[in-house]
Amino acid sequence: MIQNNNPPIFERFELDSGVSLSVNSNRKLKNIIVKMFVMADLDEGYTSRSLVPMVLRRGTTRLPDMQALRRHRESLYGCALSSSVTKVGEWQVVVFSLDIVNEAFLPAKESLFEEGLELLRELIFDPLVQDGAFSGEYVEREKEFLGTNIRSLVDDKNEYSIRRCTEEMCSAEPYRRHELGSLDELDGIEPAGLLDFYSDWSSRAPLSLYVCGDVDPARVRDGVDGVFSFERPEQKPLSALPAVVEAGEVREVREQFEVNQARLVLGFRHGVRPGDDAYEALALLNAVLGGFAHSKLFQNVREKASLAYTARSWVESTKGLLYMACGIATENYEKALEISLDQLEAIERGEISEGEFDASLKTIINQNRMLEDNYPALVGGDFVWRLHGGELDLDGLRERLAKVGRDDISAAAATLRHDTTYFLHS
Amino acid sequence: MTRLDIEKLSNSTLKEEVYRATLPSGLGISFCPKPGFQKRYACYSTRFGSIDNEFSGAGGELLRVPDGIAHFLEHTLFETPEGNASDLFALNGASANASTSFTQTTYLFAASDKFWDSLGLLIDFVEEPCFQDDKVEKERGIIEQEIKGYDDNPGWVSYRGLLGNLFSEHPVRIDIAGTVETIAEIDTATLQSCYDRFYHPSNMHLFVVGDLDREELFDFIAGRSRAAEALDGAFERKYPVESATVFKAEGQVEMDVAAAKFILGFKEPDAPLAGEELVRRELLSDLGLDLLFGSSSDLFRELYEKQLIHDELWSGYDALGGVAYAMVGGDTSRPEEFPGRLLDGIERCLGEALSRDNFERKKRQFIGDFVRRFSSLEFIAHGFTTYLFRDFDLFSLIDLINGLDREMLEEHLVSLLDPARHSVFKVLPRPQGQ
Numbered sequence: 001m002i003q004n005n006n007p008p009i010f011e012r013f014e015l016d017s018g019v020s021l022s023v024n025s026n027r028k029l030k031n032i033i034v035k036m037f038v039m040a041d042l043d044e045g046y047t048s049r050s051l052v053p054m055v056l057r058r059g060t061t062r063l064p065d066m067q068a069l070r071r072h073r074e075s076l077y078g079c080a081l082s083s084s085v086t087k088v089g090e091w092q093v094v095v096f097s098l099d100i101v102n103e104a105f106l107p108a109k110e111s112l113f114e115e116g117l118e119l120l121r122e123l124i125f126d127p128l129v130q131d132g133a134f135s136g137e138y139v140e141r142e143k144e145f146l147g148t149n150i151r152s153l154v155d156d157k158n159e160y161s162i163r164r165c166t167e168e169m170c171s172a173e174p175y176r177r178h179e180l181g182s183l184d185e186l187d188g189i190e191p192a193g194l195l196d197f198y199s200d201w202s203s204r205a206p207l208s209l210y211v212c213g214d215v216d217p218a219r220v221r222d223g224v225d226g227v228f229s230f231e232r233p234e235q236k237p238l239s240a241l242p243a244v245v246e247a248g249e250v251r252e253v254r255e256q257f258e259v260n261q262a263r264l265v266l267g268f269r270h271g272v273r274p275g276d277d278a279y280e281a282l283a284l285l286n287a288v289l290g291g292f293a294h295s296k297l298f299q300n301v302r303e304k305a306s307l308a309y310t311a312r313s314w315v316e317s318t319k320g321l322l323y324m325a326c327g328i329a330t331e332n333y334e335k336a337l338e339i340s341l342d343q344l345e346a347i348e349r350g351e352i353s354e355g356e357f358d359a360s361l362k363t364i365i366n367q368n369r370m371l372e373d374n375y376p377a378l379v380g381g382d383f384v385w386r387l388h389g390g391e392l393d394l395d396g397l398r399e400r401l402a403k404v405g406r407d408d409i410s411a412a413a414a415t416l417r418h419d420t421t422y423f424l425h426s
Numbered sequence: 427m428t429r430l431d432i433e434k435l436s437n438s439t440l441k442e443e444v445y446r447a448t449l450p451s452g453l454g455i456s457f458c459p460k461p462g463f464q465k466r467y468a469c470y471s472t473r474f475g476s477i478d479n480e481f482s483g484a485g486g487e488l489l490r491v492p493d494g495i496a497h498f499l500e501h502t503l504f505e506t507p508e509g510n511a512s513d514l515f516a517l518n519g520a521s522a523n524a525s526t527s528f529t530q531t532t533y534l535f536a537a538s539d540k541f542w543d544s545l546g547l548l549i550d551f552v553e554e555p556c557f558q559d560d561k562v563e564k565e566r567g568i569i570e571q572e573i574k575g576y577d578d579n580p581g582w583v584s585y586r587g588l589l590g591n592l593f594s595e596h597p598v599r600i601d602i603a604g605t606v607e608t609i610a611e612i613d614t615a616t617l618q619s620c621y622d623r624f625y626h627p628s629n630m631h632l633f634v635v636g637d638l639d640r641e642e643l644f645d646f647i648a649g650r651s652r653a654a655e656a657l658d659g660a661f662e663r664k665y666p667v668e669s670a671t672v673f674k675a676e677g678q679v680e681m682d683v684a685a686a687k688f689i690l691g692f693k694e695p696d697a698p699l700a701g702e703e704l705v706r707r708e709l710l711s712d713l714g715l716d717l718l719f720g721s722s723s724d725l726f727r728e729l730y731e732k733q734l735i736h737d738e739l740w741s742g743y744d745a746l747g748g749v750a751y752a753m754v755g756g757d758t759s760r761p762e763e764f765p766g767r768l769l770d771g772i773e774r775c776l777g778e779a780l781s782r783d784n785f786e787r788k789k790r791q792f793i794g795d796f797v798r799r800f801s802s803l804e805f806i807a808h809g810f811t812t813y814l815f816r817d818f819d820l821f822s823l824i825d826l827i828n829g830l831d832r833e834m835l836e837e838h839l840v841s842l843l844d845p846a847r848h849s850v851f852k853v854l855p856r857p858q859g860q
Contacts, residue, residue, distance in 0.1 A: 027462055030440070031798040066730070070722035074787040077794025101794040107439050141733065148736050148757070151684035157578050257682055258856065260574040294516035303510065306567035309575055327575050355517065362519025362539070369538035370465040373803070 006395040009378060010210070011217045015225055017207075018232045022382065023220050024212040024375065030105045032113055032213035033375050034098040034120060037383055039206045041239045042092040042174045045197060047181030048189055052198045053083035053094055054142040055134050060122040072119065077101045079116050081123060087179040088384055089318025090242040096124050102214055113215070117227045125202065125230065133192035143186055150180050157424060161263040162323065165422035168253045169267040173245060175319050204236040208383060212375040241388070244271030244320055247417035254423045262330040262425040266340060268416045271320035274388045278415070280400045281408040282315060282322075285416075287360035288352055288409060289313045289343060290324055294359045296343040297324060305339060307332050318384065322416060330425040337421065347413040352406045364401060368394055430644060437821040440800055444810060444821070445640055451654040452628030454814070455647050458635040458806050464538045466636030467803040468545055470552050471811045474499075474624035475529035476604075477597040477747045480664040481623060488664065491620055492611040493597070494569075494604015497526040499617050501569060503533070503551060505561040511551040520544040526602055529746050530815065532808070545634070546650055553652045555621050557614040566609060573603050580683045580853045587677050587851035588753065592693045594673035595666035596749050623661055627654050631814060633807045665747045668695045671847065678852040685736055687853040689755035690765040692843055697750035700816040704745055706826060707838065709792075711743035711752055713830065714839040717779045717788055718771075719754050724778060725771040734763055743842075752842050765850040772843050780839070785832050792827050 010022035040049055063069045073079050079100035086093050100116040103109055128135055154160050163178060170176040209228070211220045247269045272278045290297035290313025301311035311326035324344075328336045371377055371394060382392035436443040446456045474496050483489045504511040504524070515522040520537035522544075533552050537544045576582045586601055593599040603609075623629075632651075634643055672693050698704040719726060719739040729735045741754040758764060778784075799805040806820075813820045 028460070029801045031801050065727075067722055067724075067727050070720075071787060074722060074791040077797075078791030079794065099798065101797045105440055105797050105800075106793070144733070145736055148685050148759075152757075153684075155580055155683045259682075260577040261571065292516060292521060293510075293512035299513075302568060303564070306564050307571075309568055309572040327571060329571070329574075355513075359513070359516035359519070363516055363521060364519075366519035366538050366540075367521075370536060372464045374465075 006393050009392055009394070010382060013221045015221075015228065017228050017230055018235060019207045019209050019224065019228050021221060021224055022208070022210045023215070023217040024210075024378065025215055025217050026212065027214055028373060029213045029375065030102055032100050032102050032116070032211065032215060033379070034100075034117065035210045035379050036096040036120065036124060037208040038094045038096070038124070038202060039208070039238060040092050040201060042087060042090045042177055045201070046092055046177050046179070047185035048194055048197050049092055049094060049201070050085045050179060050181040051142060051146050051186070051189060051194065053085065053096070054146055055138050055194070056123055056127050057083065058135065058138040058142065059128040060126050061128060062122060062126070064128050076112055076115055076119070077106065079112070079119070081119060085179045087175070087177075088387060090174045091238055091318075091387065092179060096120060104214060114223050114227070117223055121227050129195065132195070134195045136191045139189070139191040139194060143189060146181065147183055147186055150178070150183055150186075153178070153180070157257070157259055157261070157263055158325070158327070161265045161422060161424045162325065164253070164255065164424070165265040165267045165323065165420055168251055168422060169321070169420040170245075170319075173242070175242065203232050204234070206235055206238065208386070210379040210383070212379065241273065242319060245269065247419035250418050251420045252423075253420065254425065257424060257426065259424065259426050261327045262333065262423065264326050264328060264333065264336055264340070265422045266324040266418065267420040267422070268322040268324075269320060269419050270322055270412075270416050272317065272412070272415070273320060274317055274385050275390050278408075278412055279317070280397065281404045281412040283364060284360055284401065284404050285347065285409045285412040286313055286315050286322065287364050288347055288356050292360070292363055294356065294363070296346070296356070297326070297340060300339050300343060301326050301336060305335065307336050307339075311340075318387070333423060333425065341418070344413055344416065348410055350406065350410045352409060357406055357409075361401065361404075365398055368398055368401070430648065432644070435819055435821055437824070439824065440797060440821070442800060442806075442821070447644060449627065449648055449651060451652060452626070452656070453651055454631040455644065456631065456633045456810060456814070457638070457640050457643055458633075458810070459638065459640065460635055460803060461637050463637050463803065465536050465803055466538065466541045466634070466638060467534070467536045467807055468548055468632065468634045469532050469534035469807045469811060470548055470630065470632045471530055471532040471815070472624055472630045473529065473815050474531050474620070474629070475527050476600065476602040477528045477665065478624065478663050479597050482660055482662045482664075483619060484622065484658045486659045489619060491616050492604065493600045493608035494602070495612055495616060495620055496531055497603045498565065498569060498609055498612050499620055500524045500526045500531050500533075501565045502557060502562060502617060503555055505556060505558065505565075506551050506554070507556050511547065514547055514551075515544055518544045518547070522548070528598060528602065528744075530812065532811070534807075541636070541638070542646065545646065549632070549647065549650045552625070555618070555625075557617045559614060562612070562614055562617070566612075569603060569609055570606050573601070573606060576601070576603065580681050580687055583679060583681065584687050584689050584755065584851050584853045585753075587679065588689045588691045588849060589751070591674040591677050591849040591851055592672050592691050592751055593668055593749065596668045596747065597665070598746060598749060623657070626657050626661075627652070628657065631811050633811050635803045635807050663747075668693075668749050670695045672849040674849060676850050678854055680854050680856040683853055683855050685757040685759060686761035686855060687755065687757055688761055688764045688850060689753050690768050690848060690850050692752045693847045693849070694745070694750035694752075694842060697745040697748060699748055700818070702818060702826070704816055705813065705818045705823070706830075707750070708743060708745060709823075709826060709830060710835050710838045711842060713788055713792060714780070714835055714842070715741035715743060715752060715754065717784055718775065718839070723775070725775045728771070729767060734758060734760055734767055761852050761854060764852070765848065769845055769848065776836075776839065780832060780836050782832065785835065789827055789830065793824060796823060796827070
């Protein structure tokens with residue numbers, strides 16, 4: 001693992017309740033951003049885990065319906081309170097977020113932050129319970145809504161084609177599971193069973209809380225300690241990082257829809273994780289290949305061949321995947337596929353111009369610096385690094401990026417294994 | 427160098443300030459200092475959007491240009507004699523972008539390192555166009571794919587469908603990017619004639635925000651930006667007169683969607699073009715729509731509990747080019763129930779929705795939302811520019827919110843949500859097996 005000798009971005013506190021608290025105190029924000037990460041393996045419970053936050057948002061013991069919750073939020077100067085379910089490699093993470101105005105920037109002084117924290121605690125740990133179960137009405141309604149959301153994934157053809165590529169590529173691995181869950185699993189979920197499932201999970205899950213804003217870390221620690229003062233049984237540790245799966249023969253999958261534009265998605269495996277030696281080289285490879293407008297995919301698929309409006313690549317670094325995607329006319333399938341794969345082969349052969357290398361390095365370094373102002377991204381980035389046993393260190397990343405040479409990028413390209421070609425067409 | 431008259435705007439609650447000046451060319455420039463931020467952000471905007479398709483040329487003659495030309499011009503401006511501007515920004519490690527709306531085109535970049543090189547580049551490529559036939563041809567293919575991508579997006583399709591229903595003449599009814607047919611008519615000459623008028627410095631504004639020195643910044647811009655003669659003759663945009671009634675009361679299409687989408691819209695055939703009155707009307711509309719349809723409203727609760735809508739209702743109001751419209755939309759499994767349920771709900775719930783408690787709470791929410799957004803450099807730059815183009819200073823919004831009163835709101839909403847001026851557009855799931 002990499003040693004971090006730079007000043008840390010977050011001040012850390014381990015609280016008696018088992019909550020791991022990270023605080024960034026800064027003068028830049030007018031709001032205070034609070035995020036609670038509740039973690040689990042991406043196992044069979046994934047649909048229940050996706051449903052729970054939707055039931056929680058319906059009401060708490062004190063604020064038993066959405067209208068009461070919403071009106072309370074409005075009286076706290078319209079604080080935002082939301083949850084999302086994401087997949088980090090083969091872990092599933094539910095994130096509860098509070099975004100509340102810092103009272104220092106209001107005409108009237110009120111202790112909004114503590115009230116906001118209390119609201120967040122209620123949302124997560126004090127749901128409306130009736131006869132030992134979640135409200136039956138809420139569970140039924142939210143099951144239906146989640147079902148619609150899962151069925152609606154087909155509406156956005158860009159997202160849909162990426163999801164389908166992932167499902168095909170990882171058909172025998174937990175990563176195939178969509179973070180929202182599956183329709184088959186949804187049917188069997190009952191209000192009492194769901195509450196038991198949630199109580200067991202939330203009482204033993206690793207909890208990580210982040211706070212960013214113009215705040216005093218000691219006051220935040222005391223505030224969090226006071227609000228999240230529950231006792232919790234021993235934590236259930238997460239599974240280890242998924243093993244790297246080798247790609248076999250390239251799988252080709254085609255699906256037909258009535259669309260105006262066809263979507264081509266290519267899935268690759270690399271197995272490089274945050275903290276690995278090749279991590280920075282892979283980031284640069286992606287920058288040369290398709291991360292930006294100067295990258296090869298954009299330049300060749302869009303600018304030279306005029307085949308697409310979007311043509312890009314991106315990295316999933318916990319599972320160890322890389323994707324390329326473009327939106328094209330159906331008849332241009334062969335051409336777009338050939339040009340896309342050619343770009344990667346060219347990098348492998350060392351065909352990276354001075355300009356491409358320079359632009360890629362500078363763009364990544366610049367973005368990395370600007371990340372210092374982007375608190376939601378800092379929190380998300382640090383959370384992922386901590387899951388890999390490190391912590392986010394932007395200075396260190398920049399130092400290591402600066403040492404990557406063109407040979408390292410070619411070497412990283414050579415480790416990519418094309419696994420799946422997915423084509424959604426008319 | 428001529429000394430600039432610098433105007434300072436500030437807000438003691440927000441603890442923010444903005445400096446503003448006008449160069450001899452007529453270009454407006456602004457700066458918001460943000461000490462401690464790594465990111466520096468600049469946006470160069472012109473009051474030229476998709477609705478500006480009829481205007482007076484240099485000789486006073488009326489020009490009518492093809493639909494989608496503002497957006498097309500945005501794309502082609504990136505082609506410079508030294509190469510594509512995005513590539514040149516990339517050499518500085520900066521990422522540039524641009525966007526076109528109904529009323530505005532904006533070119534922007536964010537950078538930490540090499541900010542001055544990138545700012546110079548932004549000024550140069552926006553101010554020195556180089557329209558070439560082969561580049562225009564190439565861009566046409568790219569924009570065709572962009573348009574086709576939008577045509578697959580059900581949210582966009584329903585929004586465009588509604589505007590096409592509400593308005594019969596006004597260019598707000600046409601797609602911002604135009605259509606494959608209209609962009610076929612665009613050539614270097616039409617691009618140049620738009621550029622000559624709409625990209626005159628007096629029609630533009632450059633806003634910079636970040637940890638920079640004001641004097642250095644203003645000197646840099648004044649030294650780099652072009653000199654310009656005042657525009658020849660009167661420069662006027664012409665917008666058609668809209669009738670008070672809606673063009674079509676309803677419309678629908680079928681797409682591959684899991685749930686039906688509906689949008690209910692109301693037409694305001696007459697709205698101010700700029701000024702505090704316009705901004706107040708926008709605020710009243712947003713606040714009123716949120717009170718009626720937002721997730722703390724009784725109407726929302728009723729529709730949600732009866733399972734007539736899947737999730738939240740969204741709503742919005744837009745005033746531009748002398749017209750305005752309000753919208754409310756959502757997803758449903760029972761599209762046949764809409765817009766009836768909403769029209770009936772407006773009539774039943776309006777009074778209670780505007781109760782004193784509800785109104786005061788909603789004002790607090792609007793103030794909090796506004797303050798929170800000042801954490802974002804992008805919001806500051808775009809917010810200020812957009813309001814500036816409407817002759818309004820963004821800092822004054824807090825006072826305007828505080829000064830709203832309930833009677834004013836009720837009167838406005840009753841007139842805005844006139845059932846005689848509604849139209850609805852639906853995207854329905856395509857029947858299986860077709």
